[in-house]
Amino acid sequence: MATFNWKTPNGTTGSIDLSKVVTSVATGSTNGTIAVNGTNVAVKGLGSAAYTNSTAYAAASHGNHVPAKQTANNKIFLRNDNTWQTVTPANIGAATSDHDHDSAYTPIAKSKGNAQRPVYTNANGVITKCTHTLSKSVPSDAIFTDHTYSNFVKSGSTAAAGLVPKPSTTAGTTHYLREDGNWTVPPNTTYSAGTAALLTAGTDTSNRVWTAKDTI
Numbered sequence: 001m002a003t004f005n006w007k008t009p010n011g012t013t014g015s016i017d018l019s020k021v022v023t024s025v026a027t028g029s030t031n032g033t034i035a036v037n038g039t040n041v042a043v044k045g046l047g048s049a050a051y052t053n054s055t056a057y058a059a060a061s062h063g064n065h066v067p068a069k070q071t072a073n074n075k076i077f078l079r080n081d082n083t084w085q086t087v088t089p090a091n092i093g094a095a096t097s098d099h100d101h102d103s104a105y106t107p108i109a110k111s112k113g114n115a116q117r118p119v120y121t122n123a124n125g126v127i128t129k130c131t132h133t134l135s136k137s138v139p140s141d142a143i144f145t146d147h148t149y150s151n152f153v154k155s156g157s158t159a160a161a162g163l164v165p166k167p168s169t170t171a172g173t174t175h176y177l178r179e180d181g182n183w184t185v186p187p188n189t190t191y192s193a194g195t196a197a198l199l200t201a202g203t204d205t206s207n208r209v210w211t212a213k214d215t216i
Helices: 196-201
Strands: 003-007 013-017 025-027 033-036 039-042 076-078 084-086 119-121 127-129
Touching: none
Parallel strands: none
Antiparallel strands: 003 013, 025 033, 033 039, 076 084, 119 127
């Protein structure tokens, strides 16, 4: 062991172990150390981040971190202000489940959206109140399925009003509806004028309209 001996003017002596004297300082061979006289010496206080490559970390411009996770709840979502929020109709600008709309998409009274004043979607896709009330202004071409009709029944004990039979598809003016429900040509439709002599004698039975006491 090499030593260096010394003596002061007042006679005090001493020695120094030269192996303890720092003669060189360099980069250590392992992370977090320096080499003193060729020996690695740990640098106190340096964490692993002090000697980790920069590529192991996100850039400063990478954005914000998601806040700490919460207890599982399917009604809570991350809002764009980076906070966890409970989703309600009010805080997402939605209407309640029992709302309805008029042409301006504002709530309308329940009495206006009933069976007598319904709503419809117009050409622009907007829900609009119907201008008709079914009890007073039924369209002329409305079709109702809650009323039925039956055919009329010919004269007799079971006679009944109803729809008449369909006439012939050939146009004409000679057929008339008979009380038995058939379209027929009336019988004996040709008439001639009676003479005074025959009518007075009562021999023209087809043209006789006077009684025995009648005179011409």
